[in-house]
Amino acid sequence: MSTIKIEDVAFVRFRAPDLDAMASFLVDFGLKIVEQTDERLVARGAGPTPALHITELGEAGFASLGLRAASLADLETLAAAEEVEIEAFNAPGGGKVVTLIDPDGHRIEVVAGQTLAGNLALPPAQAWNHAAAKDRVRATKRIPANAATVVRLGHCVLNVSDFRASEQWYKSRFGLITSDEIEVAPGFSIGAFLRCDRGAVPTDHHSLFLVQSPKGPGFNHAAFEVADLDDLMIGHERLKAAGRAQEWGVGRHLLGSQVFDYWRDPWGHTLEHWTDGDLFTAADGSNVASLQDLMNVQWGPSAPPTMA
Numbered sequence: 001m002s003t004i005k006i007e008d009v010a011f012v013r014f015r016a017p018d019l020d021a022m023a024s025f026l027v028d029f030g031l032k033i034v035e036q037t038d039e040r041l042v043a044r045g046a047g048p049t050p051a052l053h054i055t056e057l058g059e060a061g062f063a064s065l066g067l068r069a070a071s072l073a074d075l076e077t078l079a080a081a082e083e084v085e086i087e088a089f090n091a092p093g094g095g096k097v098v099t100l101i102d103p104d105g106h107r108i109e110v111v112a113g114q115t116l117a118g119n120l121a122l123p124p125a126q127a128w129n130h131a132a133a134k135d136r137v138r139a140t141k142r143i144p145a146n147a148a149t150v151v152r153l154g155h156c157v158l159n160v161s162d163f164r165a166s167e168q169w170y171k172s173r174f175g176l177i178t179s180d181e182i183e184v185a186p187g188f189s190i191g192a193f194l195r196c197d198r199g200a201v202p203t204d205h206h207s208l209f210l211v212q213s214p215k216g217p218g219f220n221h222a223a224f225e226v227a228d229l230d231d232l233m234i235g236h237e238r239l240k241a242a243g244r245a246q247e248w249g250v251g252r253h254l255l256g257s258q259v260f261d262y263w264r265d266p267w268g269h270t271l272e273h274w275t276d277g278d279l280f281t282a283a284d285g286s287n288v289a290s291l292q293d294l295m296n297v298q299w300g301p302s303a304p305p306t307m308a
């Protein structure tokens, strides 16, 4: 039994010495700036979460990962179990937050009670003409050139120093379920894709991926869901035209099945666009996969050394 079951990841928080430069990158990436002061930059997506990406003025680095609890009652349960205070969540949408520190010192902010923002418009879902099924007839397809439409934060990957210790820490608090565990030798696993336990409600193949990395603990990447494949590709062209640093893609992962496209912010933090990922329920069980499966693509370029 875990203390609570989180519903999803909520936001990522960074520090950067130049908020204008971060804002410019985020607009090219497809996020919407909703607040910019001398001290802080907040961006949202088209989905209802009021803040997906927060940057505080400071030395560049990853500051925290936000998780969303199902209710304020769950937040109280978590705070009591951890013997910490519930605080006001100081960001658009308000709500409450409990801040914890994981075994590697990563700051984890669990939020609840946020006032959701209204949905912003998404590009219309347009049918595809497959050779085997012509779903769009007597109609054109036109994709306006634009940044991608980031909808929500889908997952975060954290490098950890001891996978089993971190797995235990996160699962015992937040009720996560292993989708695919990465076994590199019999009986030795270096990481796992973890999904939220939402019972019969389908949830992303992974909301959190913990991986024991030779680089040592730290932020690996954060991944944002975009509207669809055309939107991802239009967003790719925009980032390329703006001279942004691409890291890996476009391709389709094996584990999780997402179409992916990885870019770097001006300080080297990896942010991913993805679309068309797998969804599972709590009944769908867990699998063991190999390191080859982890790095494998179904199509697209192989992983650069920086992703290893």
Ligand SMILES: [Fe+2]
Residues within 6 Å of the ligand: 155, 157, 221, 222, 223, 272
């Ligand atoms: Fe990812």
